[in-house]
Amino acid sequence: MSELRWFPDAMPVPAVSPVTLPWWRAAAEHRLVVQVCDACGATRHPPSPRCPRCHAPGSSWRDLPGTGSVFTFTVVHQAFLPALAEHVPYVIAVVDLDDSDGARLVTNVVDGVPSTVCIGDRVSIVFEDMGPDLAVPRAVTDVGAPDR
Amino acid sequence: VKPRTATVVGVGETAYARWGGLADVTEYELALQAIEAAVADAGLQLHDVDGLASFADDRNDAVFVAADLGLPELRHATMSWLPGGGGACAAVANAAIAVEAGQAEVIVVYRSLCQGQFHRFGQGPGARRDDGRPPGLRRARSPLDEHAAFTMPFGMLSPPITYAMVMQRHMYRYGTTSEQMGNVAVRFRDHATRNPRAVMGDQPMTLDDHRSSRLVAEPFHLFDCCMENDGACAVVVTTAERAADCAKQGAEIVASAQGNPGAFGHGQYVNVYLDDDLYTSGGGQVVARDLFARAGIGPDDIDVAMIYDHFTGLVLLQLEDYGFCRRGEGGPFFSETSLPMNTHGGSLSEAYIHGLNHVVEGVRQLRGESTTPVPGAETCLVTSAAGVPSSGLVLVKVP
Numbered sequence: 001m002s003e004l005r006w007f008p009d010a011m012p013v014p015a016v017s018p019v020t021l022p023w024w025r026a027a028a029e030h031r032l033v034v035q036v037c038d039a040c041g042a043t044r045h046p047p048s049p050r051c052p053r054c055h056a057p058g059s060s061w062r063d064l065p066g067t068g069s070v071f072t073f074t075v076v077h078q079a080f081l082p083a084l085a086e087h088v089p090y091v092i093a094v095v096d097l098d099d100s101d102g103a104r105l106v107t108n109v110v111d112g113v114p115s116t117v118c119i120g121d122r123v124s125i126v127f128e129d130m131g132p133d134l135a136v137p138r139a140v141t142d143v144g145a146p147d148r
Numbered sequence: 149v150k151p152r153t154a155t156v157v158g159v160g161e162t163a164y165a166r167w168g169g170l171a172d173v174t175e176y177e178l179a180l181q182a183i184e185a186a187v188a189d190a191g192l193q194l195h196d197v198d199g200l201a202s203f204a205d206d207r208n209d210a211v212f213v214a215a216d217l218g219l220p221e222l223r224h225a226t227m228s229w230l231p232g233g234g235g236a237c238a239a240v241a242n243a244a245i246a247v248e249a250g251q252a253e254v255i256v257v258y259r260s261l262c263q264g265q266f267h268r269f270g271q272g273p274g275a276r277r278d279d280g281r282p283p284g285l286r287r288a289r290s291p292l293d294e295h296a297a298f299t300m301p302f303g304m305l306s307p308p309i310t311y312a313m314v315m316q317r318h319m320y321r322y323g324t325t326s327e328q329m330g331n332v333a334v335r336f337r338d339h340a341t342r343n344p345r346a347v348m349g350d351q352p353m354t355l356d357d358h359r360s361s362r363l364v365a366e367p368f369h370l371f372d373c374c375m376e377n378d379g380a381c382a383v384v385v386t387t388a389e390r391a392a393d394c395a396k397q398g399a400e401i402v403a404s405a406q407g408n409p410g411a412f413g414h415g416q417y418v419n420v421y422l423d424d425d426l427y428t429s430g431g432g433q434v435v436a437r438d439l440f441a442r443a444g445i446g447p448d449d450i451d452v453a454m455i456y457d458h459f460t461g462l463v464l465l466q467l468e469d470y471g472f473c474r475r476g477e478g479g480p481f482f483s484e485t486s487l488p489m490n491t492h493g494g495s496l497s498e499a500y501i502h503g504l505n506h507v508v509e510g511v512r513q514l515r516g517e518s519t520t521p522v523p524g525a526e527t528c529l530v531t532s533a534a535g536v537p538s539s540g541l542v543l544v545k546v547p
Contacts, residue, residue: 007303009283011283011300011301011303012296012300012305013283013284013285013286014285014286014297014298014300014301015285015286015287015288015289015294015296015297016286016287016288016294016297017287017288017294019294020288020294020297021285024285024297045421046294046295046297046298046421071317072313072314072316072317072320072420072427073313073316074309074312074313074316074365074366074367075363075365075366076303076309076364076365077362077363077364077365077366078308078363078364078365080303080305080309081303081305084303087303089363090303092302092303092304092309092313094313094420103421104420106298106299106302106304106418106420108302108303119316119317119320130301131283131284132284133285134283134285
């Protein structure tokens with residue numbers, strides 16, 4: 001497990017249901033996965049109880065390579081939690097995940113200077129261990145990626 | 149006009165104040181006062197009221213309101229599921245539907261907000277963590293809670309962050325600028341300076357003021373974001389037949405619509421999982437289509453518009469959704485158009501009462517009571533919040 005820490009313990013913790021628990025269990029093992037419909041093969045994120053395309057309930061989980069491109073982002077300057085006062089400005093990004101058939105992930109770009117993030121930037125997903133059973137995916141800029 | 153056609157006959161409000169400015173009175177008491185003011189404006193009595201409507205988790209339960217105002221009978225009580233400010237026009241629509249169906253005769257739609265006494269509206273579940281426990285998973289209490297797990301742990305904690313990201317993408321795709329958003333803030337503030345009810349009425353704003361206001365979440369500066377206020381307002385809906393005997397001129401509800409493109413609002417209303425065209429819209433396409441079809445008119449027939457303005461940029465997206473301009477052209481359109489909008493100052497500068505005050509201003513505009521009057525205005529569009537499942541109204545002056 002990594003020792004990387006960027007955000008404070010007082011960040012909101014994920015609330016899980018039987019539908020979303022497998023995704024968070026995988027994250028705790030530092031695996032980024034996407035839910036795949038057993039009936040039609042469509043992916044979906046965040047996890048949901050039925051396939052929005054074919055309405056089938058059955059699903060499986062597929063490992064993703066953990067790379068992607070920034071679809072949109074913001075640099076947050078106001079600390080909406082007292083615990084974030086020392087952490088602003090921070091970057092929230094929505095990442096188009098490679099090989100996911102259209103899944104996007106809300107995450108944080110945690111390396112570099114916030115003001116330099118751009119739409120289209122290539123990123124790699126890393127995991128921040130927040131507690132014994134909780135790891136949260138963050139993104140680091142991946143300047144070596146071929147399709148930048 | 150048919151005898152039962154739904155008509156707004158009264159509008160009213162309490163004083164509007166900054167966050168915490170009305171600390172000596174409860175939010176519920178303000179709701180009662182706004183209802184009393186609107187009923188009085190209509191020239192009706194409380195014993196005429198037989199229905200109540202509100203929206204989005206209103207804390208001020210209609211059953212208590214009916215009892216405390218001494219209504220002889222409560223025959224219709226609805227609350228729209230549409231979240232946040234998306235439901236203001238829907239609450240009026242639900243009142244209109246009920247009145248036209250003969251379920252009730254006089255329905256008051258109300259909204260009261262004491263932001264100083266409650267947590268910030270739109271702050272997601274789990275946003276405050278002060279229990280001292282180590283971080284870990286917890287059991288979801290609702291679908292919203294479950295979806296918020298994919299945004300809150302990343303610091304996506306409040307609506308300005310959510311919609312900043314939408315505008316960032318809109319700027320990337322269409323070249324929309326911060327200055328174009330600033331134009332919205334400046335124009336609505338100018339309207340507010342003539343409105344004695346407006347919380348920001350004594351503070352004129354320039355584009356420089358907008359540009360130099362602090363950043364909240366890029367590209368949004370403070371003055372791109374609506375205020376957070378204490379106050380309440382209400383509107384009275386009845387039949388055209390009853391309206392003829394009311395104290396003032398009415399505003400006919402010629403069309404109402406509510407809803408959203410299927411998955412809009414998905415993921416704790418953040419929409420980041422949707423198709424790019426839908427993500428960079430306000431999500432008003434379904435409401436706009438139904439509203440104009442039902443009214444039998446188009447955007448060109450609108451004399452004045454009250455556009456929900458939680459954030460400057462989302463005003464531009466709604467102008468696109470409602471067909472006033474093409475997709476991506478909201479920024480330039482706003483700067484060039486002569487369409488009067490938010491003549492009260494909107495949520496940016498009059499008050500943030502979840503857009504029910506936009507319905508109030510629409511009625512005043514058609515009556516000739518606005519502090520920024522639009523001469524000859526006969527047709528008014530009112531929209532509720534963009535970026536969430538929403539609703540809209542077309543109001544027409546009753547001759």
